[in-house]
Amino acid sequence: MTGTAMTESTEFQEIYSLDVISIPTNKPMIRIDDPDVLYKTEQAKFNAIIDRIIECHENGQPVLVGTISIEKSEALSKALKKRGIKHEVLNAKYHEKEAEIIAQAGKFGAVTIATNMAGRGTDIILGGNPEYMAKAEMRKKGYSDELIAEATGYAETSDEEILEARKTFRELENKHKEELKDEAAKVRNAGGLYIIGTERHESRRIDNQLRGRSGRQGDPGHSQFFLSAEDDLLRLFAGDRFYNILNNFKAVGDMPI
Numbered sequence: 001m002t003g004t005a006m007t008e009s010t011e012f013q014e015i016y017s018l019d020v021i022s023i024p025t026n027k028p029m030i031r032i033d034d035p036d037v038l039y040k041t042e043q044a045k046f047n048a049i050i051d052r053i054i055e056c057h058e059n060g061q062p063v064l065v066g067t068i069s070i071e072k073s074e075a076l077s078k079a080l081k082k083r084g085i086k087h088e089v090l091n092a093k094y095h096e097k098e099a100e101i102i103a104q105a106g107k108f109g110a111v112t113i114a115t116n117m118a119g120r121g122t123d124i125i126l127g128g129n130p131e132y133m134a135k136a137e138m139r140k141k142g143y144s145d146e147l148i149a150e151a152t153g154y155a156e157t158s159d160e161e162i163l164e165a166r167k168t169f170r171e172l173e174n175k176h177k178e179e180l181k182d183e184a185a186k187v188r189n190a191g192g193l194y195i196i197g198t199e200r201h202e203s204r205r206i207d208n209q210l211r212g213r214s215g216r217q218g219d220p221g222h223s224q225f226f227l228s229a230e231d232d233l234l235r236l237f238a239g240d241r242f243y244n245i246l247n248n249f250k251a252v253g254d255m256p257i
Helices: 006-016 042-058 070-082 092-103 130-140 145-151 160-189 204-211 232-248
Strands: 037-039 063-067 088-090 111-115 193-197 221-228
Touching: 006 204, 037 042, 042 063, 042 070, 042 193, 042 221, 063 070, 070 088, 070 111, 088 092, 092 111, 092 130, 130 145, 130 160, 145 160, 193 204, 204 221
Parallel strands: 037 221, 063 111, 063 193, 088 111, 193 221
Antiparallel strands: none
16 A cells, blocks of 8 residues: 555556555545746745745744755755754755654744655654654653664563553653644644655656645645756756747746746
């Protein structure tokens, strides 16, 4: 079971003779998916992305920015630092904190920059993730990572240390769930998680995975991809001729086309 197989349904049938069936969502999808916006230059695109991030951040709406490379994520991070916007960067350099950073990307006013494939399999819960907050508190209390893993597991055991750790974990998780209720409501009122794609990927499935991080379980959300005529994918398929056409139209650099 996966949320992104429908775009490859033809391949599943032709290669594996398998059908792909779409199962309706448990709750209606209310995420707003805006059309792509195209700029002439990559710099103009980045400027627009930074402006959108700041706009959302000032309203308390959490933002997850998906990039296709470490270099692009670090360039965006540098620009945000110049504007004084606190944020988290998630790429291959900092993979140890991957799940934890992604899990907290739904907090009020959070800004997270991540490569598109980062943190897959970790749900972004609006307001914050009580499970990861409970784990973090257990670490502060001196529990080892191995014992915390046992505390969040379901295997039968008679080990008193593991049973005590499970009891502690449940108590901490319930405490954080209560604490985060108001925070989650604030994030929903702000519009939910805002997804920004900085380029289109060669695979639609990857783009859909990024978009699908928002608007889960009936939550509000928003998504939009920002593109430029200098993006690798557009240059590959449209070629220099497309860029020359834009020059003939005298497209203004900082304005969307």
